Amino acid sequence: KNQEKFIKATPLARKIAKENNVDLSLIAGTGPGGRITEEDVRKYIENKLNVKK
């Protein structure tokens, strides 16, 4: 496994990111052990929307 490419994300976060075309490598995880959680993805999407406005 490419060491730099190991993005830890919860299955739910991955699902939501995929549906919203979000690149997980741009998100900092706050979940257990730094895993990207659903909340992280949602916040990231909200922030992006806010910036666009």
Next chain:
Amino acid sequence: MHYDIVVIGGGPGGYVSAIYAAKKGARVGLVEKRDLGGTCLNRGCIPTKALSHCAQIYQSLGNAKNFGILAENVKIDWQLAQGQKDSIVRTLGKGVENLLKANGVSVFRGEAKLEDERRIRIYYSGGQQVITAENIILATGSKPAVIPFPGHDLPGVITSEEALALSKIPDSMLVIGGGVIGVEMACIYGSIGSNVTVVELLPRILPRADEEISSEIKKVLQSKGIKVLTGTRVESVEKEKDLLKVNIITPDGPRSIAVEKVLVAVGRKPDLEAFEDLNIDLDKSGVIVDDFMRTSLKNVYAVGDITGKFQLAHVAAHQGIVAASNALGENKRMDYRAVPSCIFTNPEIAYVGLTESEAREIYGDDIRVGRFPFVASGRALTLGESLGFVKIVADSRWNEILGVHIIGPGATELIAEAALAIRLECTAQELADTIHAHPTLSETIMEAAMDLLGTPIHKM
């Protein structure tokens, strides 16, 4: 003497935080007035499980004949059983003592009283001593709650502690309270020959469990000959010859039942004595703490049963680790989304996450439920134990696992996978896609996830 951390109480909340902090390099003191290991090891989790295993072996000997194992004159030697329980408790207690020592924790075997948020006075039978601390972790645990009905103090009206150390198996027992402790005790004594009645005020036993679990365990207990009276209140207990007459009000009217022992198992209340002189914010369930286990006093943390949240040993231990980490300058948050609960009846019960009705309150009808019965599990059949089922609750938008509820063989071990699933925000799809070994009981979790997705294999 001055410490980085002083822990008050040597139960699972206290001794785990002390060991963890010591491993992280802190100078740690721990004060315990009674037995290391606390309620859990000496009067709770461990002794109940030793006795319930005894009850389980006894019951499974009936089953043994089906598997071709014949035995005659099967009987219980209660003294041996009690001795085994005591010896397990002693071994583990010695283990905790050795662990504390090996990690360099200074253990004070006396009663602590906080004079202020840095000074702890310790009372011994013959003297006292003051120690000081940068940070204090309160972990003084809980005691059985009492309800002051007339007769509550008669001899033979006992708490769980005495129920674990009875000198003989009582002919009959009435258990007040159909919560975890009441149901476990009823199952132990009901399996080894006592005539047991469980009385619960609420409409169902195990009121915190999913409703399907409550109704299944009620049926199971009844099939063992244990009487279960819900919606029933105990009015009073009177002495009647050698027995105790318990007067109750059932939904069908007043009744009385004569028994040898009355076990009061109506909950536990926090033990706040050690710090009653400090100005710590409390609410009706105990010490108020934030997600970092901090009390209203900056350098004072509280963990375990005194925080009144779950009253589970594993929650106490995790809170202990969180408190110790934060006392040492980390920033660790306690997360209660995936707290498993286990009930060591026969069959076992375990659950984690939301019940179906809790999930409905949040998600309305946007939930899905998957179920799988143990009678369709090859492993359950080879073990001769096929009562019960697995039930999984998920949201219907993402199929995220919200709750898993199990009654059946191995439930208390199967729940570990479910807790990890919830903790890692797993969906039913991944649970279904994960290869589960055959033939194991854990396949039922996979099948319930498949059922939730509409494609169970071993179910019509």
Next chain:
Amino acid sequence: MHYDIVVIGGGPGGYVSAIYAAKKGARVGLVEKRDLGGTCLNRGCIPTKALSHCAQIYQSLGNAKNFGILAENVKIDWQLAQGQKDSIVRTLGKGVENLLKANGVSVFRGEAKLEDERRIRIYYSGGQQVITAENIILATGSKPAVIPFPGHDLPGVITSEEALALSKIPDSMLVIGGGVIGVEMACIYGSIGSNVTVVELLPRILPRADEEISSEIKKVLQSKGIKVLTGTRVESVEKEKDLLKVNIITPDGPRSIAVEKVLVAVGRKPDLEAFEDLNIDLDKSGVIVDDFMRTSLKNVYAVGDITGKFQLAHVAAHQGIVAASNALGENKRMDYRAVPSCIFTNPEIAYVGLTESEAREIYGDDIRVGRFPFVASGRALTLGESLGFVKIVADSRWNEILGVHIIGPGATELIAEAALAIRLECTAQELADTIHAHPTLSETIMEAAMDLLGTPIHKM
């Protein structure tokens, strides 16, 4: 008759794919020449586990006295034990039949022979028939491999199938092969009174398991009085009066051992007869398939033991679901990273992922190992079963869980959490942070993860 999918073979690979495809709406036929459920249900997983449970109950009766349960004249009624095994097999077999029926799968009880990649000829005892299919899933399984040493065909030299149906418990047995089947059988008969010797050609038994597991189970078997001879070759078997004399070459030189039965458990070979006329690419372990379970013929899939990959029922079943999905136009890939293996000895063994030495081959010294012994588990003590340990292997860059290896009580159920962890790329930190219920055996996994991170609680 024409079908969307015809499945050849009714074992776990075959019947699962048939049910899954039918649930997804396909018209499905399934051909089985012998018993529905295949090797697994009739001559493998299920009957071995029924008998090993019998052996386990028998052994645990010794233990029962510690818990205060007394019994006299404990003995095995082998006919009853065999009857229970047969009745479980019958129940589950009937279950598979009903499931196939309920899902509308047409079941043909005859021997299939593929004429080309769309035509299947079925031979019955009194006739034959041809059916056709858009897609074919081959799931014809495997048979015991034989090594043609002199005497291999003497009466009393048996395979696992016969070992499961012996009319009496043999006084003595020599097991050729220290793989999963050999070790399970040795443990069953060794626990119920046979004098058992295991002979393994390689330097250790369970050669695919982690080395620490192999050496622990060797010690356990020896403590039960089972003799284990590694690095040893069987030269020949001769009849000697009522016994069989097995001539072996041990590292210390030639020897011979006289026994009542010789069990040959040296592996299984794929059953390729049904499609020998087709031009399907094979290698020495069986049918070559890609990650989508496709053979070299476009519309022909192969699953289970004939693919020679794992020879495990749960792998066959998952491959079956993948093959069925792809035959129906999906694009599902088989993932072998988290395949659990279970060995139902006493104590049990289970593992998933990389062994320590496999991990070292990939990661060099950049790995970490965490360990936790069951003797430090409160639950193990209350069950009176504290042999064994949990071992976790992770990479040291991310602490990602690479392998989990368990020998001890409950191992075959505990492995489910570990498989999910590997599947979800879980790290040791997350396993350690997940709240595990107390007192359960699953806490040992959490403690091993904490040990890996340097902060175990219940370990010096």
